Amino acid sequence: MEAKKYKSLQEFYPFYLSEHQNTTSRILHFIGTALVVLSLITGVLFHDWRFLLVIPFLGYGFAWVGHFFFEKNKPATFQYPGYSLASDFMLFWDLLSGKQNFKVK
Template sequence: MSRFNSFQAFYPYYLSEHRNPKCRTLHYIGSTLVVGVLLFSVFSGQWRWLWLLPLIGYGFAWLGHFIFEHNKPATFKHPWYSLLADWVMFKDFLTGQLKHKMPPQ
């Protein structure tokens, strides 16, 4: 069972697992590529590319955790909150609500 009762309780934990700027950058690259492949597939009608979405999204993110953050991705224990949090973190970064360099905790 999850120790988080809400997404609002989970998100600060998620951010604490993404302190390394290189890890977050790999998340952002993966998210950007996911959007690009999704848009390409929708507008071109070439649905065969959609299988790449989880590979791209999780691949870049997990590399960031294993190489730079040295922790297990939150996806392993909290898959739905983690998926949502990744897109919220990306949105927060794009809108300037999340600074690229986070102070250590």
């Protein structure tokens, strides 16, 4: 069976949410994305590129622990890197604003 081909981020995001149902995984994604944003801001403000070097490890590290140990699924990053990255930030904002909850019912 061939994987679905998503034509837009709007079409992809519901799939992304379906792959992020575990509370611990959502918390890990949130922490990782927050650290990515913090590291980016810190690196730019202090003109220190080392903060930029750790961004992939922070973002993917927390997210992949969530997937492999809690969701028990394969991260969408492998098949949809752009949509997945954008969706990470969308989920972060949705959790921050209360549009999504950490605990999925």
